[in-house]
Amino acid sequence: MTPPPQIYINDTTLRDGEQAAGIAFSLDEKVAIATFLDTIGIQEMEVGIPAMGRDEAQAIHTIANLGLNAQLLGWNRAVLSDIQASINCGLKRIHISVPVSDIQIQVKFQGQWAKMFKQLQETITFARDHGLDVSVGGEDSSRADETFLLEAAQFAQENGAFRFRFCDTVGILDPFTTFEKVRKLVAVLAIPVEMHTHNDLGLATANALAGIRAGAVSINTTVNGLGERAGNAALEEVVMALRQIYGLKTNIQTERLLELSRFVAKTVNCPVPPWKAIVGANTFAHESGIHAHGVLHNPSTYEPFDPKDVGWQRRFVVGKHSGRHLLSQVLQNYDIHLDASNSQLLLNAVRDLSTQLKRSLTVDELLTLASQEGLGVAII
Numbered sequence: 001m002t003p004p005p006q007i008y009i010n011d012t013t014l015r016d017g018e019q020a021a022g023i024a025f026s027l028d029e030k031v032a033i034a035t036f037l038d039t040i041g042i043q044e045m046e047v048g049i050p051a052m053g054r055d056e057a058q059a060i061h062t063i064a065n066l067g068l069n070a071q072l073l074g075w076n077r078a079v080l081s082d083i084q085a086s087i088n089c090g091l092k093r094i095h096i097s098v099p100v101s102d103i104q105i106q107v108k109f110q111g112q113w114a115k116m117f118k119q120l121q122e123t124i125t126f127a128r129d130h131g132l133d134v135s136v137g138g139e140d141s142s143r144a145d146e147t148f149l150l151e152a153a154q155f156a157q158e159n160g161a162f163r164f165r166f167c168d169t170v171g172i173l174d175p176f177t178t179f180e181k182v183r184k185l186v187a188v189l190a191i192p193v194e195m196h197t198h199n200d201l202g203l204a205t206a207n208a209l210a211g212i213r214a215g216a217v218s219i220n221t222t223v224n225g226l227g228e229r230a231g232n233a234a235l236e237e238v239v240m241a242l243r244q245i246y247g248l249k250t251n252i253q254t255e256r257l258l259e260l261s262r263f264v265a266k267t268v269n270c271p272v273p274p275w276k277a278i279v280g281a282n283t284f285a286h287e288s289g290i291h292a293h294g295v296l297h298n299p300s301t302y303e304p305f306d307p308k309d310v311g312w313q314r315r316f317v318v319g320k321h322s323g324r325h326l327l328s329q330v331l332q333n334y335d336i337h338l339d340a341s342n343s344q345l346l347l348n349a350v351r352d353l354s355t356q357l358k359r360s361l362t363v364d365e366l367l368t369l370a371s372q373e374g375l376g377v378a379i380i
């Protein structure tokens with residue numbers, strides 16, 4: 001199946017992202033993140049849960065009055081007072097979530113699926129009567145009986161939902177199963193399908209893409225993959241994977257993804273690991289001899305795309321795994337020229353020091369080693 005030409009990002013950093021244990025944005029932080037997301041071209045964002053009241057409702061109200069270009073969505077249970085709270089925040093578009101798996105319906109509606117449908121109908125009607133656009137989410141869609149999931153989604157559509165969200169709430173699917181389930185949903189619905197995937201098995205981004213391959217047109221993301229437990233599909237991964245793998249546009253300024261990632265990481269006081277896809281510090285750092293040699297000749301040897309596309313600059317670092325081509329390249333900037341024998345001696349010294357320090361070396365450390373090996377000029 002051919003994926004559609006444009007995919008919509010509905011970023012939920014401010015809702016599911018903030019549900020990550022230990023994270024709590026202030027009003028100013030919520031406003032700053034919403035503004036940043038809007039500036040780089042995010043089309044839609046889930047800004048929070050109005051039913052939480054007080055500060056959360058005030059933050060949502062404030063964001064709703066910023067005049068952002070993005071569509072704003074408030075998250076709700078199928079509870080009338082939740083919808084009223086969303087209305088009070090000045091939102092024009094809301095999301096209503098209902099459980100669709102047996103296990104979730106048992107816990108939240110004592111197994112009474114008819115009660116769930118009734119509350120869904122009442123809340124959609126109430127919201128629409130107040131002029132709101134309503135998206136509906138099937139919580140735990142991945143574990144739901146497939147026939148029941150299709151019935152629930154069709155019920156949402158018949159009652160006026162403009163979109164249905166397929167949720168892999170506990171992150172248990174693989175991309176193949178996701179594809180099959182979403183394909184069936186897309187086949188019976190006239191309204192668009194949105195993907196909401198969790199990363200419990202490290203497959204959130206892959207499963208979101210599988211949903212797109214199956215015909216979904218919108219993806220919930222979070223910056224740095226923040227979110228419940230192991231988090232959600234990361235905005236930066238989804239946007240770049242859509243572009244690199246499928247050539248799909250999201251109209252998002254990818255050059256600012258790194259800046260956004262750093263901003264959110266600082267706000268939540270939670271740095272991303274160096275190996276984190278797209279935004280980790282090592283994503284365009286080359287230390288290994290064979291890699292550096294290749295990249296020096298042609299960057300695409302070991303880079304999936306131009307680092308500038310996401311705001312990075314390529315870095316070469318000298319360390320335990322480096323080879324003589326990289327050493328020569330770095331040292332020639334200091335007018336130090338290596339031959340076969342002294343480069344091997346210097347490489348040995350680099351490996352020893354790097355192993356001892358358990359990190360790559362600074363340029364000063366490299367120059368000191370070179371000097372100790374009798375190479376070059378005295379270090380200032």
Ligand SMILES: CC(=O)SCCNC(=O)CCNC(=O)[C@H](O)C(C)(C)COP(=O)(O)OP(=O)(O)OC[C@H]1O[C@@H](n2cnc3c(N)ncnc32)[C@H](O)[C@@H]1OP(=O)(O)O
Pocket residue numbers: 016019049051052076077078079097098099107108109139169228
């Ligand atoms: C998969 C997800 O991410 S779902 C979103 C999860 N996010 C959050 O929970 C964060 C914000 N939540 C909150 O601030 C609070 O949970 C509130 C304000 C929504 C509700 O708070 P409380 O009234 O104290 O209830 P509490 O959180 O303890 O329990 C949840 C209640 O919501 C009900 N509920 C849960 N999901 C739904 C739903 N989709 N539709 C209707 N009711 C629901 C539960 O059955 C339970 O109801 P009960 O009080 O009648 O037993």
Ligand SMILES: O=C(O)CCC(=O)C(=O)O
Pocket residue numbers: 016095096097098136137138139140165167168169170196198
């Ligand atoms: O929007 C919904 O229906 C639930 C979304 C969610 O956070 C989840 O399923 O993990």
